[in-house]
Amino acid sequence: MKHEYADCSFCGGKVTEKKIQVDYRTGDELVVFENVPAGVCRQCGEKYYTAKVVKALEQMARDKTITGRIIHIPVKSFTEKRVI
Structure with missing residues (x-):
């Protein structure tokens, strides 16, 4: 799936x-997608997606079928005391 991107x-x-890998949040859930085609700026790293890719990600995120691996992610709360 090749796409020509503007600057x-x-x-x-x-x-x-x-x-690339995309961390996609929907409600309280986090879905990690791998091998997502995206335009990536060589200079600043900004990412661009085609409308078809975004639509596919949205549909896949709603599908509750697990077809890949499962990873465990620790969740920590930010505390102001740790800011120096």
Whole structure:
């Protein structure tokens, strides 16, 4: 799935297509997608997705069938006392 991307709208850098990992939140759930095609700015790292990719991610996130591996993620609360 190759797509030609315009230059980065933030820094003007060259955007090239790569396969990336996307952390997608929906409600209280977090779904991690691997091998997602996206345009990534070589200069600042900003990511761009086609409408078809976004629609597919939304549909896959709603599907509760687990087809990949499961990872465990620790959740920590931020505390102001730790800010120096």
